[in-house]
Amino acid sequence: MTAEIKLGLCNPPEPVYLYVNQGEVDGESYIWYKFNISQDKKIPVTQRALTGYLSELRLTTKEFKGKDNLKLDIVISADELYVIRTGIETNFAKSFLLAASLIQDFSKPLIIVANAGDENTVFCNLYDAASKTKIYREWSRDLDWATIIHDIQSLLGSVSSTISFTPKLSVVPQPVHPQDLRVKNIRTLLDYPLDLVKEWLEFQDVDRPSLLHITKINELVKTMCLAWAADKCEYPNHAESSYQKQVVDAVASGADELTAINGWMQQVQAVKTGAV
8 A cells, every 4th residue: 555645835754743641731731742842832632542553662762851761652654654752651651552462463553542540640542443442451560561562563573564655764863872872771761870870981991881892881781780679679689680581681582672671670679569
């Protein structure tokens, strides 16, 4: 299937970003909104649903009020390319992932619905666009979110070529080295102090990770992760062994490192609170 190309004046082929949150602008309430950067203004989106094809799922680090925050980008191909951006720990992200984890064929269109909850929370409902059937999965404390994200990404990778008219979101070249970006993203996820990273690098006589051998960068990542888990595990060996299995071994098997670490963190936290 090929999308019809309309000739004449048009807007640049840039993605439309939808941000998930409850609020009000000029007396108009919203659950999700667009954002006009030049005017620093939120633009309410009155429609609560978006119909299209899920073409990509990724984790993105974005700066907000001087701090880096990890976001889930849900990329939808429709009349335009849409990116629904929400916090990785939000109810919207988790309810979306929960439903999407049941889907085996992403070459069919979906309806993504934003629903308001209590205390400014927003949830996501997912429907099969053809049958209008709601896709639902029971919530469980034992869910492995890193595995869910990885499985969805794997399925999307296998079906992207079957949706021939689906535009791919162009990746803007990063001015930083991939290994520098890797350490930054992991440090952000762990909320690990930047000063400690700089101090560690100084001991290696470098000022950025990309100047180190990959084994040293892996050592830095492990150091940050185990420091995060230090006050969350009764036995240090447990944190290290679970890190080896859920992060190092998982990445060696093809898992995304950031999602693997995120899943490991949630399991360590769950053990601490007695949830598992």
